Amino acid sequence: MKVLIDNWSTYWHGFLGTLALTGVSAGLALTVGVLVAAFRVSPVRPLRAFGTGWVTVLRNTPLTLLFFVVVLGLPRFGIVLPFFTFAVLALGCYTSAFVCEAFRSGINTVPAGQGEAARSLGLTFGQTLGLVVLPQAYRAVVAPLGSVMIALAKNTAIAGSFSVVELLGTYHTVNELGYSVIWAFVWIAAGYLLITLAISALFGVLERRAAVSR
């Protein structure tokens, strides 16, 4: 307990850093992921090919390699951004591939008959999508999306090794001040558990609200 109280501000900053990293990356991942999912279910072949390529490459690239490319590679093109932005780019793009797959499989769970029924009632494409397909897909998407977001929160730990202030990196400061390194890690672990449990609780609520008895 002493380790935590004495280093409260270090831990607090690290914790906030991890939270910010998770939140902003999640925003980017959701935006890009939904867009790429739209590409992958669109009737336009080049867009589908692009979506497939995006997902295949990013899902099979180690996140460390992606960080390596973004943090050390983009400056070679004269793109110099704060480390936080670099980390968000790497995490967001990596996670977007998984978000895309969650959405795509969610849309695929909606039976074709639902869309046919909507069209035969005269609904436009936008109405079919917004009123019939997406609300049903949403139910199938929530649970996998929760796992993706938990994985994202855990993956933010890598950013600490690329000069971003976040929770895992705090062990270094605490250790240098001469505190027990084991206890330093216990509190780091507690911080991550807090975040992942909160995300899983949030998605649990969303899932329960979306659930319908069939």
Add this chain to the structure above:
Amino acid sequence: MTTEASALYDVPGPRALARHRLYGLLAALALAALIGWLVVQLFDTHQFTNEKWTAFQYRGIQELLLRGLANTLKAFGWTVLLALPFAALFAAGRLSEHALVRRISGAVVEFFRAMPLLVMIFFIFVALKADPLQALVAGLVLYNGSVLAEVLRAGVLAVPAGQREAGYALGMRKTQVMAYVLVPQANRAMLPSIISQLVVALKDTSLGFLITYEEFLHAGKLIATNLDYGLPFIPVVMVVAPVYIGLCLLLSWLARAVERRGRRSPKTRGGAPVAPAEAVTGLPPDAQG
């Protein structure tokens, strides 16, 4: 789009097809422009100069990369070897009849699944002062072993209850039911998920880079930061990334091949093809067009 039915849109008619073709053309142009811009950028920043690529001709550099790759595969191999028994042990623990064993295994598996892998690796590396390979493999085994334990448990639970009951009715003991009845059947369903998880493990071996384990990415970084070759960062990425992606794709492809093989019915090995489950018309097979 093929004629495959979708909830999103009808099979397109001639006008919709023409429109899709137009969109396709525009999208292709946009993508081509994007790729062209990237290539121009690469040339503009002199990534294809002789200086930056000569490094790869040297025997020493090639050996450095190969040694890195070997170290990556070594960590992966150890992980597979140790994670599978770990997973089997804790899956059996979670399925145990003794509440205490069940609870302890459950706590272990849930804890290691909830922890970021890197936190465990750093803990083992920094606090327990293990050497990089040990720390990396231990972290990977704890994490992937725990995930695999859940896969194994789900696989065993997915076998129909009648199989277990039939086993007991024949007078088999717990271990026999597990070893001769449940696991062989669960195996078919689990194998693709197990291999998919191994892809994750393979990707995560690159975390060794962060604790100075001399794996593939580490070798790449050594070359990339070498002033003698003009900091060939982009060339290194162009060499390293395809190898990683290729290895992972190879494993994913194996998972899909195993899945396809598992879906074949054992009763019809080499015999009649199995009718797809969704095309049931209620007519005898001969009457179907």
